[in-house]
Amino acid sequence: MKKTKKWDKARLLCEALSEEEDLLVNEVATRVADKWSLWTLATLAESGEPLRFSKVMATVEGISQKSLTKTLRQLERDGLVTRRVYAEVPPRVEYALTELGVELLEHVEPLWSWVAKSVGDFARARKEYDAR
Amino acid sequence: MKKTKKWDKARLLCEALSEEEDLLVNEVATRVADKWSLWTLATLAESGEPLRFSKVMATVEGISQKSLTKTLRQLERDGLVTRRVYAEVPPRVEYALTELGVELLEHVEPLWSWVAKSVGDFARARKEYDAR
């Protein structure tokens, strides 16, 4: 088997990180893999303009209020979305993607597409494994 | 804010998936974000040849035997690694990357590199958020 040079590059980058940074990288990676986080980001990206909490909740089917709140807080904390509160009655809160959020989506897309495209391979592997 | 065309492409791919496939895609994405899974795959990639259980365990610092077993089983089930058992005493079991596993690493690398490179941005965002 050949070594994957591309991976070595990432390894070098990772080894240059402090322990604290490594933790942070891992947490961001968690966002990337989290269904709700990604779906929320994608919802904001597709909209192209700020969305209210209730609008996001309606778009991201199946998410609970609690989970959406948590997800949005995490994304905000990581600098991926902005949260703007308007002093109105009833209250209005709008969420929007940041530049960093857009960048993240753009970097996630190729991987996600590959996984989606390869779903047949994965399904086949599973079927084979489970058959034994 | 501009719409992210690239993301739309992934969205279209996702919407073409069956519910079952969607689940599978999500599970693979979980592997991608899992620290142990990725580290295990990277270990096998760097080695360039099959590795014994104990060797992997020694390389992936901090992983418990239980977690490594689970991780390897998942990776095997998803067709990312192979598991070969030699009928010897004491037993020898060797793990190796599959082609699919190599491909996955190659597709993960750009994203991972970007996250690592952007760790400063994320740290700054956090610091700002936490300051409030």
Added chain:
DNA sequence: CAGTATCCAGATCGATACTG
């Protein structure tokens, strides 16, 4: 409207002990 607070069931993970 956009949350917060509380409860609770299920998944997860490390540590430990045991085995083919």
Added chain:
DNA sequence: CAGTATCGATCTGGATACTG
């Protein structure tokens, strides 16, 4: 050597009820 089995602490996420 390469696991499996088990226990307890921890984390997660949904459902529900309440509030500025």
